[in-house]
Amino acid sequence: MTRDEILSASSMPLTSPSYPKGPYRFVDREYLLIHYESDPEAIRAMLPEPLEPDGNHAFFEWMKMPDSTGFGSYQESGIGIAALWNGIPCNFTVQMYLDDESPTTAGREIWGFPKKIGVPDLRVVHDTLTGTLHYAEREVAMGTMAYKYQSLIQDRGETARSMAKLNVNLKFIPDVNGSPKIVQLVGYHLRDIDLKGAWAGPARLHLVPHVNCRVADLPVRKILYGRHLIADLTLPYGEVLHDYLAQGN
Numbered sequence: 001m002t003r004d005e006i007l008s009a010s011s012m013p014l015t016s017p018s019y020p021k022g023p024y025r026f027v028d029r030e031y032l033l034i035h036y037e038s039d040p041e042a043i044r045a046m047l048p049e050p051l052e053p054d055g056n057h058a059f060f061e062w063m064k065m066p067d068s069t070g071f072g073s074y075q076e077s078g079i080g081i082a083a084l085w086n087g088i089p090c091n092f093t094v095q096m097y098l099d100d101e102s103p104t105t106a107g108r109e110i111w112g113f114p115k116k117i118g119v120p121d122l123r124v125v126h127d128t129l130t131g132t133l134h135y136a137e138r139e140v141a142m143g144t145m146a147y148k149y150q151s152l153i154q155d156r157g158e159t160a161r162s163m164a165k166l167n168v169n170l171k172f173i174p175d176v177n178g179s180p181k182i183v184q185l186v187g188y189h190l191r192d193i194d195l196k197g198a199w200a201g202p203a204r205l206h207l208v209p210h211v212n213c214r215v216a217d218l219p220v221r222k223i224l225y226g227r228h229l230i231a232d233l234t235l236p237y238g239e240v241l242h243d244y245l246a247q248g249n
Contacts, residue, residue, distance in 0.1 A: 011109065019106040020070040023236040027067040028196070031229040032122055032131045034143045034205045035059040037222040043081055046094050046218065048170050048185065050242065054089055057082035058218045060143055060205055062122040062131035065103075074100035077120035077133045077141065079215050083168065085187070085241060090166035095215060097133055111238050112171020112186045118213065129228055135213035142206045145226040149201025152227075160195045163231065168241065183245050188238035197230040 001014065011017040038058040047053055063076045078096035082089070097118030098104045107113030119134040124147055133141040152159055168187050175181035203226025207216040 011106065019102050022069075022110070023191075023234050024069045024071065024106075025192075025232070025234050026065055026069075027232050029068075029231055029233060030064040030066075030122065031227065031231075032062040032129055032143055032145060033059055033227040033229070034061075034145070034203045035224040035226075036205060036220050037224060038081075038218045039221065042218050047081055047083055047092060051083045051085055051090075051092055051168065051185070054082040054084050056221070057224070059091075060131075060141065060207075060215070062120055062133075062143060064122045068103070071100065071103040071106070074098060074103060075120045075122060076103070077118070077122075077131060078114075079218055081218070085166065085168060085185075088166055090168045090187070092168045092170075094218065095213075097135065097213065109173075111188060112169040112173075112184065114169065116213075133213075133215070135210060138208070138210065140208045140210045140213045141215050143203065143226075145203040145228060146201035148199045148228065150199060152198035152200055156195055156198060159198045159227075159229065160193050160231075163193050163195070163229070163233070164189055164191070169238075180245060183243070184240045185242035185244075186238045187241045188236060190233045191236055192232075192234040194232040195229065196232065197228075199228040201226050201228070 010021045011019050037056045040056045043053050058081050060079050066073045076098045079094050081092045083092045096113055096115045104115045107115045122131045127147050129145045129147045131143040166187055171184045171186045173182040205220050209216040
């Protein structure tokens with residue numbers, strides 16, 4: 001294997017890479033989003049400086065990806081915080097749980113998504129859009145929303161713009177001696193969004209404390225709203241917003 005062959009690889013292992021090079025296109029990605037007020041001290045403890053809280057606003061999301069470039073078909077769930085980056089509204093990703101190795105590895109290595117293996121599941125059960133998350137054989141989260149309760153077709157543009165909001169991750173990769181090698185705030189925007197469906201409705205969220213899946217560390221104080229979305233979109237590469245190891249930062 002030559003140097004040029006090594007440098008042109010997309011990911012490890014080089015003999016059978018975990019994922020190809022991007023950007024990555026998703027078709028019929030389905031979301032259940034439950035936005036809620038959480039504890040301000042818990043939000044501040046999980047939000048890395050120099051990001052600032054945008055109120056006491058957190059959200060839990062389930063995503064079903066039936067058709068994604070290089071990753072195949074899988075499901076994902078996670079928790080995030082509404083934040084401000086230099087006064088710009090953004091979403092900071094706190095935790096994510098997936099049932100597929102390829103997007104888990106790619107997400108951690110490229111964008112710094114805080115991903116672990118879990119068992120998320122999003123489905124319609126009779127009149128209820130239902131999301132569950134199991135970790136270590138235990139249910140740690142359940143979200144429910146009335147199915148297609150209120151159409152948001154009249155707000156299609158506003159909803160699509162909210163999906164294009166700045167997203168931020170904290171990327172942390174250690175060196176071979178265990179010291180920090182990469183410590184960055186990474187930003188990205190979803191692109192080429194084709195919103196196929198959007199609904200609002202009453203929603204509820206139940207979180208269970210678990211030592212290795214700490215979604216309940218952002219407790220639910222008040223449900224704000226639920227959203228059910230279906231869209232095609234592209235996940236491009238990101239950019240470094242802040243480098244914690246750079247001189248003077």
